Amino acid sequence: MHDNCILRDITADFAPQVPNFCTNIQCQSRSGDLALPVLPIPRLARLSLLEARQSAKGGRLKQASVVRAARLVVIEDNGGDVFLLERALKKQDFRFELIHLLDGGEALAFIRRQGAYADAEIPNLILLDLNLSKYTGEDLLREIRSAKHLARVPVCVWSSSQSRRDQALLADLGVARFITKPSGLDQFMEIGKIIKDLVS
Numbered sequence: 001m002h003d004n005c006i007l008r009d010i011t012a013d014f015a016p017q018v019p020n021f022c023t024n025i026q027c028q029s030r031s032g033d034l035a036l037p038v039l040p041i042p043r044l045a046r047l048s049l050l051e052a053r054q055s056a057k058g059g060r061l062k063q064a065s066v067v068r069a070a071r072l073v074v075i076e077d078n079g080g081d082v083f084l085l086e087r088a089l090k091k092q093d094f095r096f097e098l099i100h101l102l103d104g105g106e107a108l109a110f111i112r113r114q115g116a117y118a119d120a121e122i123p124n125l126i127l128l129d130l131n132l133s134k135y136t137g138e139d140l141l142r143e144i145r146s147a148k149h150l151a152r153v154p155v156c157v158w159s160s161s162q163s164r165r166d167q168a169l170l171a172d173l174g175v176a177r178f179i180t181k182p183s184g185l186d187q188f189m190e191i192g193k194i195i196k197d198l199v200s
Contacts, residue, residue, distance in 0.1 A: 069095035070199040073123040075107040088192030104135025111143045124199045130159040141173050
């Protein structure tokens with residue numbers, strides 16, 4: 001037996017949990033390392049070790065089953081419509097985060113990452129009203145399409161307008177979906193499913 005021999009069992013904590021668990025034991029002495037046979041650690045054990053180390057460092061290893069909430073940016077100056085939209089989304093079985101931009105000026109700051117939106121994260125979907133103050137929905141859509149960081153973000157336009165010209169123009173600008181705002185509550189609730197399908 002070597003003097004001051006230090007045995008370090010780096011996997012002992014997991015031995016009771018894994019069948020046929022193999023441990024890696026290293027022995028050190030004053031004269032140097034004593035080479036012992038290194039037994040392979042089963043894959044399941046290695047994963048357990050990795051999880052423990054990551055957990056100790058702040059839990060950076062996340063479970064694959066955790067679904068990130070869809071980030072939805074809604075550019076709309078009608079608070080009532082936003083309230084109904086949120087109700088419609090809550091009826092759907094998915095997680096979402098709603099960022100409400102009240103007018104064209106606030107939306108433009110978000111698109112250009114200015115002021116309070118300098119570090120804004122890229123959304124999963126932008127829902128845009130056509131009739132806004134300060135800037136029109138068409139102006140904002142052109143801004144969105146010229147912003148490189150938003151190039152792949154689908155834009156859904158909703159409006160009370162039923163103009164074929166508007167729909168054709170927006171199709172040319174790459175709108176993913178044009179939704180005519182419904183007048184009835186039941187029809188409004190259906191918008192939640194449309195948006196869920198767009199971000200799924």
